[in-house]
Amino acid sequence: xxxxxxxxxxxxxxxxxxxxxxxxxxxxxxxxxxxxxxxxxxxxxxxxxxxxxxxxxxxxxxxxxxxxxxxxxxxxxxxxxxxxxxxxxxxxxxxxxxxxxxxxxxxxxxxxxxxxxxxxxxxxxxxxxxxxxxxxxxxxxxxx
Amino acid sequence: xxxxxxxxxxxxxxxxxxxxxxxxxxxxxxxxxxxxxxxxxxxxxxxxxxxxxxxxxxxxxxxxxxxxxxxxxxxxxxxxxxxxxxxxxxxxxxxxxxxxxxxxxxxxxxxxxxxxxxxxxxxxxxxxxxxxxxxxxxxxxxxxxxxxxxxxxxxxxxxxxxxxxxxxxxxxxxxxxxxxxxxxxxxxxxxxxxxxxxxxxxxxxxxxxxxxxxxxxxxxxxxxxxxxxxxxxxxxxxxxxxxxxxxxxxxxxxxxxxxxxxxxxxxxxxxxxxxxxxxxxxxxxxxxxxxxxxxxxxxxxxxxxxxxxxxxxxxxxxxxxxxxxxxxxxxxxxxxxxxxxxxxxxxxxxxxxxxxxxxxxxxxxxxxxxxxxxxxxxxxxxxxxxxxxxxxxxxxxxxxxxxxxxxxxxxxxxxxxxxxxxxxxxxxxxxxxxxxxxxxxxxxxxxxxxxxxxxxxxxxxxxxxxxxxxxxxxxxxxxxxxxxxxxxxxxx
Numbered sequence: 001x002x003x004x005x006x007x008x009x010x011x012x013x014x015x016x017x018x019x020x021x022x023x024x025x026x027x028x029x030x031x032x033x034x035x036x037x038x039x040x041x042x043x044x045x046x047x048x049x050x051x052x053x054x055x056x057x058x059x060x061x062x063x064x065x066x067x068x069x070x071x072x073x074x075x076x077x078x079x080x081x082x083x084x085x086x087x088x089x090x091x092x093x094x095x096x097x098x099x100x101x102x103x104x105x106x107x108x109x110x111x112x113x114x115x116x117x118x119x120x121x122x123x124x125x126x127x128x129x130x131x132x133x134x135x136x137x138x139x140x141x142x143x144x
Numbered sequence: 145x146x147x148x149x150x151x152x153x154x155x156x157x158x159x160x161x162x163x164x165x166x167x168x169x170x171x172x173x174x175x176x177x178x179x180x181x182x183x184x185x186x187x188x189x190x191x192x193x194x195x196x197x198x199x200x201x202x203x204x205x206x207x208x209x210x211x212x213x214x215x216x217x218x219x220x221x222x223x224x225x226x227x228x229x230x231x232x233x234x235x236x237x238x239x240x241x242x243x244x245x246x247x248x249x250x251x252x253x254x255x256x257x258x259x260x261x262x263x264x265x266x267x268x269x270x271x272x273x274x275x276x277x278x279x280x281x282x283x284x285x286x287x288x289x290x291x292x293x294x295x296x297x298x299x300x301x302x303x304x305x306x307x308x309x310x311x312x313x314x315x316x317x318x319x320x321x322x323x324x325x326x327x328x329x330x331x332x333x334x335x336x337x338x339x340x341x342x343x344x345x346x347x348x349x350x351x352x353x354x355x356x357x358x359x360x361x362x363x364x365x366x367x368x369x370x371x372x373x374x375x376x377x378x379x380x381x382x383x384x385x386x387x388x389x390x391x392x393x394x395x396x397x398x399x400x401x402x403x404x405x406x407x408x409x410x411x412x413x414x415x416x417x418x419x420x421x422x423x424x425x426x427x428x429x430x431x432x433x434x435x436x437x438x439x440x441x442x443x444x445x446x447x448x449x450x451x452x453x454x455x456x457x458x459x460x461x462x463x464x465x466x467x468x469x470x471x472x473x474x475x476x477x478x479x480x481x482x483x484x485x486x487x488x489x490x491x492x493x494x495x496x497x498x499x500x501x502x503x504x505x506x507x508x509x510x511x512x513x514x515x516x517x518x519x520x521x522x523x524x525x526x527x528x529x530x531x532x533x534x535x536x537x538x539x540x541x542x543x544x545x546x547x548x549x550x551x552x553x554x555x556x557x558x559x560x561x562x563x564x565x566x567x568x569x570x571x572x573x574x575x576x577x578x579x580x581x582x583x584x585x586x587x588x589x590x591x592x593x594x595x596x597x598x599x600x601x602x603x604x605x606x607x608x609x610x611x612x613x614x615x616x617x618x619x620x621x622x623x624x625x626x627x628x629x630x631x632x633x634x635x636x
Contacts, residue, residue, distance in 0.1 A: 076158070
């Protein structure tokens with residue numbers, strides 16, 4: 001598909017919008033359908049699209065396999081880390097109220113807590129989705 | 145910090161698992177795994193100490209009070225299973241170092257420890273949670289990491305056996321989640337204690353009975369009860385040695401725990417045994433498992449496979465204890481959970497030592513090893529005696545309580561059968577011993593004693609086999625206490 005101008009330009013134009021939409025789905029996840037999982041899949045899809053059009057090597061220059069693998073692990077650290085943070089702040093594990101900047105409105109902490117935890121989900125899902133895509137797309141190549 | 149122990153039990157291995165991937169170095173990942181697994185053991189022992197006096201610890205995740213939020217609820221039964229899993233986890237992780245360096249591709253070693261810690265995390269999670277959906281989540285964490293661990297085996301057949309386990313395990317997990325979904329649709333609750341209160345009101349509905357059926361099949365698949373055991377022998381045979389030692393001593397035990405927890409705590413003794421007549425289903429299956437699998441084990445030529453079939457037979461003993469539907473029978477089950485973990489752990493670890501030195505665990509290849517690797521084979525002999533049920537080993541204590549349970553019900557033929565199958569265990573253990581001690585070594589050269597990094601965890605388990613075989617008072621006391629808690633159900 002390297003020769004198809006329309007496809008190449010189309011993918012290039014669409015990719016930033018797909019990435020922005022992923023962030024929208026994430027940050028709006030507590031008011032509308034969506035959340036970290038969906039956002040992670042959409043974010044991964046942006047890179048899958050680029051890989052389909054420009055080739056796997058081009059995308060792996062931007063997003064090397066070790067990096068996506070680290071992403072997959074990073075998300076778990078973010079998620080579990082939020083829980084540990086709330087514990088250190090004197091609440092139970094994942095007791096989001098601990099995260100509220102103003103203790104008189106402790107329930108605001110729920111908002112920040114869920115966003116952070118879902119950020120962890122986003123990072124892990126993105127990492128896993130892209131890893132799976134790399135594995136399938138890279139099949140039959142010589143091991144690097 | 146001590147009020148956070150229930151959640152730390154799960155979070156410590158969960159956080160250590162991704163860190164293993166960041167360090168990208170086999171030895172450093174190993175260090176993390178050892179640290180996390182020993183901290184887990186410390187927490188599990190502390191929890192057992194806290195609930196040992198009969199108390200119950202409840203921990204509300206996210207400050208959401210149960211039954212709305214997820215509750216971690218530790219009583220003596222949970223704490224007992226946590227200690228089993230954490231003990232084996234803590235002994236297998238130091239053992240893994242040399243064994244894994246020999247059996248697994250260097251690039252994959254950090255991933256191995258990551259999956260190993262996730263598997264520990266999942267199993268501990270199942271054992272600690274008081275929320276039925278949470279059980280399913282942790283079941284998937286432990287199962288998925290187990291499939292990956294098994295597939296890392298050096299033999300290419302490891303891949304197909306991991307895939308087979310994946311198919312069977314997923315069917316089991318799906319059945320369990322269907323059962324949980326049906327319960328939720330009838331009661332609107334996922335909290336175990338809450339379900340136990342709500343279920344008697346809807347006992348008569350067909351939905352609850354169907355849920356019971358789905359759960360029963362799902363659990364029996366996971367714990368490898370006789371006709372549903374087909375995934376187990378290959379998975380244990382071709383997995384890397386430390387994985388086999390860990391899985392054989394923990395995964396099926398936790399599945400037995402799930403069965404007990406759901407059927408005795410959530411549904412209650414009355415519903416399980418009087419309305420659903422669970423014992424009538426379990427008793428014949430358990431007996432067939434014990435006899436047929438012991439028989440199959442006798443004819444195996446691969447020792448890991450032999451021990452795997454023996455595991456299916458031993459699971460039969462655990463289920464047999466449950467099917468007595470008495471406190472003594474249940475004590476035998478709970479005791480055998482621990483005791484079988486000790487003996488199979490020791491036996492599979494000894495086989496890992498053999499694998500390390502001679503690269504094979506075929507009976508034929510083990511000729512003369514009794515003199516070449518005396519320390520390893522001595523561990524195998526003691527573990528084997530424990531499996532048979534010789535006095536002064538834990539195996540004897542388990543069999544004692546099982547026979548006691550059978551006699552209490554007046555089931556003489558069952559008691560005789562237990563004794564006869566012990567003799568069958570003697571036959572398959574003897575086959576290995578005979579080859580190892582009474583034949584000349586035939587392989588070439590390098591069959592020295594295994595390195596001490598493999599030997600000390602093996603012998604630690606052997607020592608536990610002997611210690612708790614001689615001083616069975618403490619373990620039997622905890623098992624009895626746990627059996628009484630399970631029989632009484634929640635809230636009484």
